[in-house]
Amino acid sequence: MNVGTYAFQIVSARVLGPAEYGAVARMMALLMVLSVVQLGLQATTARRISAEPDRVATIEAAVLRTSWRAALVVGALAVAASPLIYQLLRLDGLLPAVLLGLTVVPVTVMGGQAGVLQGERRWLPLSLVYLSVGVPRVALGAVFLSVSATETSAMLSVLVASWAPVLVGSWALRRLPRRERVEPRRRVGGEVLRETVGSSLALLAFVALSNLDVVVAGSVLDEHDAGLYAGGLIVTKAVLFLPQFAVVVLFPSMSTAHESRAAVLRGLAFLSSLGVACVGGTYLLADVALVFIGGQDYAEVRGRLWLFAVLGALLAVLQLLVYAGLARRGAATKYVVALGVLAVVGIGSLADSITSLATTVAIVDAVVLAVLVGLQVVLHRRTPDAPGTPA
Numbered sequence: 001m002n003v004g005t006y007a008f009q010i011v012s013a014r015v016l017g018p019a020e021y022g023a024v025a026r027m028m029a030l031l032m033v034l035s036v037v038q039l040g041l042q043a044t045t046a047r048r049i050s051a052e053p054d055r056v057a058t059i060e061a062a063v064l065r066t067s068w069r070a071a072l073v074v075g076a077l078a079v080a081a082s083p084l085i086y087q088l089l090r091l092d093g094l095l096p097a098v099l100l101g102l103t104v105v106p107v108t109v110m111g112g113q114a115g116v117l118q119g120e121r122r123w124l125p126l127s128l129v130y131l132s133v134g135v136p137r138v139a140l141g142a143v144f145l146s147v148s149a150t151e152t153s154a155m156l157s158v159l160v161a162s163w164a165p166v167l168v169g170s171w172a173l174r175r176l177p178r179r180e181r182v183e184p185r186r187r188v189g190g191e192v193l194r195e196t197v198g199s200s201l202a203l204l205a206f207v208a209l210s211n212l213d214v215v216v217a218g219s220v221l222d223e224h225d226a227g228l229y230a231g232g233l234i235v236t237k238a239v240l241f242l243p244q245f246a247v248v249v250l251f252p253s254m255s256t257a258h259e260s261r262a263a264v265l266r267g268l269a270f271l272s273s274l275g276v277a278c279v280g281g282t283y284l285l286a287d288v289a290l291v292f293i294g295g296q297d298y299a300e301v302r303g304r305l306w307l308f309a310v311l312g313a314l315l316a317v318l319q320l321l322v323y324a325g326l327a328r329r330g331a332a333t334k335y336v337v338a339l340g341v342l343a344v345v346g347i348g349s350l351a352d353s354i355t356s357l358a359t360t361v362a363i364v365d366a367v368v369l370a371v372l373v374g375l376q377v378v379l380h381r382r383t384p385d386a387p388g389t390p391a
Contacts, residue, residue, distance in 0.1 A: 002241040004134020008141040013294035018227025025230035026089045029211035038111030040200030049119025050252040067112030075105035099155040106162040113169030125172035132168040136161035202334035206322045208341045216348040231298040232308040239278045239312025254327035267320045275313025282309035314365040321372040340368035
């Protein structure tokens with residue numbers, strides 16, 4: 001999924017060039033922010049099914065119904081806000097902003113479907129859903145951009161491709177035999193909705209932390225440097241999402257009391273080691289990395305690509321810790337990450353170069369990471385086997 005998703009970013013960067021690709025990168029970053037309901041639905045569903053395996057049928061029925069309702073509401077709000085998005089992201093026209101809002105609908109629906117499969121640990125169909133996110137995006141993106149190299153074509157390809165995982169998810173969840181009685185949907189739907197709101201807020205804070213720096217770059221840097229910063233963030237996103245499978249696989253275990261501590265420790269060890277390797281590889285093979293972010297048009301940022309890899313490594317570990325907090329139904333995690341967002345926007349707005357902005361973001365991420373590690377240590381010492389304690 002991630003190879004396909006970021007191959008789309010690479011194709012867009014090469015075809016459009018720094019200036020126009022910067023606008024596409026800002027739209028994709030905002031799409032991530034608008035996708036928090038999808039992430040909240042997935043996390044809520046996976047956690048509840050892992051913690052309450054005897055209620056799978058009830059949870060599944062409520063989630064799938066809630067997903068469609070939430071998707072239509074969030075999509076409508078995003079389309080209504082398209083004039084504001086057009087101005088904020090400095091797009092060439094209103095249509096790309098409208099397409100961005102429409103894309104939220106299938107993306108949100110996919111979250112509920114993926115949550116069911118993740119909670120049940122049905123890794124094969126879940127893998128097919130993820131593959132159908134990445135492969136159609138790069139395939140259709142290449143076709144659409146070859147016809148018309150514009151922001152509108154790029155966003156239209158994303159919209160069309162976003163329906164593929166919904167179709168795969170619907171197929172994977174068709175007519176599954178359930179042995180338990182299904183409880184009233186309204187009551188369970190209310191429970192799912194309330195927890196989804198809390199999970200979405202925590203994930204909104206993380207998504208904002210990992211994406212708003214490109215928006216800040218568009219405001220404080222000139223158009224060329226903002227495009228270079230967006231190109232460097234391809235490395236960040238690659239390092240961030242390369243080990244995402246680990247978070248997906250470990251989350252059900254983190255939601256189960258007797259498995260939680262070991263799952264968090266395994267995740268921290270794996271992601272930290274992989275992050276160090278990615279930073280070292282980017283530093284030693286900067287020319288190779290440059291090829292993957294768009295070639296010589298981005299040569300000015302070549303010597304700083306390792307710094308963008310650092311950002312990705314920090315965010316990968318942060319993502320694990322945010323999900324660890326959600327698995328324990330924590331409250332403090334989202335406030336810590338939200339403070340980090342405010343710091344990125346506030347302090348980042350004082351930056352006057354690509355290096356100063358990237359360094360500022362790295363320092364903020366490192367501080368937030370240290371605090372979240374401390375919270376996990378306190379949590380597992382205090383309540384080693386009890387889920388549901390604030391973290």
